[in-house]
Amino acid sequence: MPKLKARKKRPKKSASKPRLLTGGNPQIAKANGNAPVQKYIAAIPGWKREIASRLDALIMRYAPKSRKAVKWNSPFYGIEGQGWFVSFHIFTRYVKITFFKGTSLKPVPPGGAGKDARWIDIHEDDLNEKQLAAWIKQAAAIPGWGKV
Secondary structure, eight states: OOOOOOOOOOOOOOSSSOOBOGGGOBOOOOEESHHHHHHHHHHOOTHHHHHHHHHHHHHHHHSTTOEEEEETTEEEEEETTTEEEEEEEEOSSOEEEEETTGGGSSSOOSBOOSSSOEEEEEOTTOOOHHHHHHHHHHHHTSOOBSOO
């Protein structure tokens, strides 16, 4: 009789540390609330974690009624009854902040060519908190995208 080969055991994935996708973007299951957003931020490597933490604080300071969720491996912020107004995503060399109704903001964020959305790419030393605060306040005050 031939010998049966033993299956190699796969290492168990750590439940406490999310897998990092391309560019260091944490893979976090879709979920509503602050906890999954904080888990996402905590898993971001290097200087981008500080940027994400500052973005989260700015959004909550200037749009305190915001609801949070993680969707498609990105934190989303929205106002109940109005929709999602901003999200960010981690890339290798920058953090992309997307305003879903960005064409309605003054001045219009520089990135994007879609119908409504506009974004800005934040690199290690170029977070303009004053401009972001103005955009966050404006974006939170207008109807956003989808349902919160």
